[in-house]
Amino acid sequence: MLEMIISIGIFSVLVVTSIGVMLGVSNAQLKAANVQATQDNIRFSMELMTKEMRTGSRYALSAFCGGNAGSEVSFLTSAGEQRVYCLSGDRLMRMVGTTDIGRAKPLMADEIGVERLRFKIGGTTPGASDGQPWVMVAISINSKSGKQAFESRMDLETMVVQRLRDL
Numbered sequence: 001m002l003e004m005i006i007s008i009g010i011f012s013v014l015v016v017t018s019i020g021v022m023l024g025v026s027n028a029q030l031k032a033a034n035v036q037a038t039q040d041n042i043r044f045s046m047e048l049m050t051k052e053m054r055t056g057s058r059y060a061l062s063a064f065c066g067g068n069a070g071s072e073v074s075f076l077t078s079a080g081e082q083r084v085y086c087l088s089g090d091r092l093m094r095m096v097g098t099t100d101i102g103r104a105k106p107l108m109a110d111e112i113g114v115e116r117l118r119f120k121i122g123g124t125t126p127g128a129s130d131g132q133p134w135v136m137v138a139i140s141i142n143s144k145s146g147k148q149a150f151e152s153r154m155d156l157e158t159m160v161v162q163r164l165r166d167l
Helices: 003-057
Strands: 057-061 072-076 084-088 090-094 112-122 134-143 154-162
Touching: 003 072, 003 112, 003 134, 003 154, 057 112, 072 112, 072 134, 084 112, 090 112
Parallel strands: none
Antiparallel strands: 057 072, 072 084, 084 090, 112 134, 134 154
């Protein structure tokens, strides 16, 4: 009888320990998935924005979304189409060929929130001594998770230089 009690006790300790390890591994997997989703969203968004800006022209800080100053940029793509990127609530929005916020499309997944989006423009004065037109983009995003321990936050800043000079 004593041997049975001892063996049940040892077995119980092993089961509780293994359950704890499994929960830890599961939580680590959820955190890793949130980090990966955050990285994928910021990578895709920044790549799309910078690619269009690099080949675009006529950069301007705009106010079509009604956000804070510097949280929105508009420009013409290489095909001559109007493009606007702005922050609406906690969503990064993209307007294609329009300035109507009602027709804007979100650029990131629903589980990703944008905390901060800033644009700074320089070199836009036409002429030979203007330098090259450029846009500085700074974005801060976080994953929206049910548990704060699983959330991930990322900041990214890049500078885009217009491919063709404004002469």
